Amino acid sequence: MKTAEEIFEILKNELGEIILSIDKDTPTEPIISVEPLKIHIVSKFLRDNSELQFDSLMCLSGVDDANGKKVKDNEGYDVIEGGTLSVYYHLYSTVLKHKITLKVSAPREDAKVESVENVWKCADWHEREAYDMIGIKFLNHPDLRRILMPYDWEENSHPLRKDFKVPEFYQGMKIPY
């Protein structure tokens, strides 16, 4: 059983630059920020280190931070430019019973995050969902397709982005009420 600060110290000592910071201001659990393209190294370390043993990934959530600039596109709709998309990893150790939250942020225009599918198998569908809903590309994912939306849904249209625009028609069916 370790607190988030202790885990952060261990990670910082072992992995150095990859671990960016720890955010202790959140009302519940602290969040450790990690370099997006190195997350698989961190996860493997967290799983295999005998002091940590994070053997289960509780949840993986993609989030549109919507912290960019709001601009009008040529049709007059608000779109967000710049800013980041984030992925939160909630880990739990069934052996040592401690939790930790990791966060990676990638630029909105070209969000690429390394996949952790080969560390925790359950990340597979979670990552597909994050790709489908937010549009984060997971590098080295074996099968990165849409999962909830139809396969032939518009390219680059990711519903949970804050600037998502509902298309008028899908296969001849009117979508808006």
Added chain:
Amino acid sequence: MGLLDKEFSDGNIVVANVEDLLNWARLSSVWQLGFGLACCAIEMMATSASHYDFDRFGLIPRNTPRQADAIIISGTVTLKMAIRIKRLYEQIPDPKYIISMGSCANSGGPYWEHGYHVLKGVDRIIPVDVYVPGCPPRPEALLEGLLKLQEKIRNESLRKKL
């Protein structure tokens, strides 16, 4: 049935319109295509189970559309599913009846406003005969919808579907 009591008064001959007879046969054995979509499907299961038992009305779930007369659209129709529902509907031989069960099937229900993946009412793809309101409708409400459908079939004429 109302149809037979009148005609039995003298003699053992039942006189009936072909129309009435056909309608009577149709309404007493509305075989439904057994498939559930969402929350309402559980209420549909509850209706078919011991407490409400819709077999009493001749409503028997069939597993293939080719043997069915009716579909109960029990739940949210999403865009992905709408294509399948249309296909299932087309496989049902005529005459076919649709009961739209619950708010979601009626008009998208709670999802009508922000549901980017929800079809706002199943009547956008297939014609609906009876709308059963409720979210989900009580089993009794579904049975009432079924009785309404039977009423509709009873008044049908051979020339055109009402």
Added chain:
Amino acid sequence: MKEYLKNTWLGIYTILVGMKITFKHLFTPAVTIQYPEVKLKLPERERNRLYVNIDDCIGCDQCARACPVSCITVDTVKSVPGEDLGTTSNGKKKALWVTNFTIDFAKCCYCQLCVFPCPTECIYMTDVFEFATYERKDLVYQFSNLSPEEAEQKKINFANFQAEKEKQKAAAAAVPKPENPSQPSTN
């Protein structure tokens, strides 16, 4: 071979055990409710079709704002002085004509969130659940007791009153005042 026979015997035996249970249930009273003839008594907190007692409605729009589905539409027109709308049963003074109070039961999710904020308790859930229809538009219920013509009349009344007020204001503004000579009233 022995295993096979044993399994067969076990299969038959366990089925017989099950049969015994189902046989016992032959003599328990049936639970089926013979629906159209027998109707279950519903508990008093039953949440089914909403009802609006429009006489008590003050047109405050609280229910429409509480609704997660936005299936309630309330349109109101302010009354003009001289019109008496009466009071609600708990003594609140009414000041708005409710020209339109529709609930779309094809969208409603029967969550009861609209019932709690109502200050006059005029919107509540009833135990009526049998209202299946042949047409979807029949599921949109109008609770306002004003006919469309009356509602139109109220709107015109209010517009007239507003115009009258404008005129008076303009007239008041037109009278030159030494301190504040030209301040046209904008509303």
Added chain:
Amino acid sequence: MALKTETMVLNMGPQHPSTHGVLRLELEIEGELIVNVKPHLGYLHRCFEKHAEAMQYNQVIPYTDRMDYLASMGNNFGYVLAVEKLLGIQVPERVEYIRVIMAELQRIASHCVALGTNGADIGALTPFLYLFRDREYILSIIEETCGARMLYNYMWVGGLSHDIHPNFVRRTKEFTSYFKNTIVELDNLLTYNKIFIERTANIGVLPAETAINYGATGPMLRGSGIKFDLRKDDTYSIYNRFDFDIPVGQGLQGTVGDSWDRYYVRVREMEQSLRIIEQAIDQIPEGDVHSAIPKRIKPPKGTVYSRVENPRGELGYFIISDGNTNPFRVKVRAPSFVNLEILGELCKGHLIADVIAILGSIDIVLGEVDR
């Protein structure tokens, strides 16, 4: 023996009598043996997360009902706990007790459907009818209190929508004593039925290692012999006050972690739920269930991940608040979504008919898988 034939692709669902909703499976088969299973989801994707962003905190609750529609109470419970954690509210004792009782009643009702349909898929229709009869009993108890049969919107942030009905305690007691009989009946009728055992024992064996790596939770994980229950291991609400066991799969009829074990764990879990209810029902303290409900829910900036043990496993809510009245992002970690992922692994090498048995024992609710 060395004859290699082409594999065949068989489509199952979305309209299929025993897929538990609108799941589509693409089965790659070699003769009768499954080579590969490819699930296709999204046929019930109802945009919950988008809705949650557009609603106020208390308006999200009716939508949480509609995710796992067999266990609405559990869904409400998880959501309100998460928001309360974010707000830092302490709810009254009475509310805690009623919530626990409701969640446990719901767990029994949910398992009734799970077990009933599991049996019905394999061909035993009678237990389905009996279990639905008893589920109606629970629903009528809950309906008396909160007015709805399935989708309750009962638990609110900081309290409950209604106080319990005066009859509630009496009827719940009646139910607990009555339902024990049903469990015995179910055991005789289905659990130890030789045919049922033949269909489920040694089918779809899930080893403990794989289960954890895949993130399986709930009866799925416990069926594999791991004693892990959030009510005990990461306790929330007032579950630490009650005395109950965590049933695990022991491989009584086959290997540990097979379909029968998962079924068996559910049956035994119903007994434990009854135990919790029996302990809690007598201790409900007096009090007001509305006193802690905030007038306006406006949590501070921050994130929260809160999880509860739903009938299907760990239901987690990840809520990001940006200090507004609407949540900024709500992500649901649905147990069925994660549990279903293992299906491909479990089905490999089994017969086509076993897919149904395995799917029934995973007990998915598509509303939750697709949200």
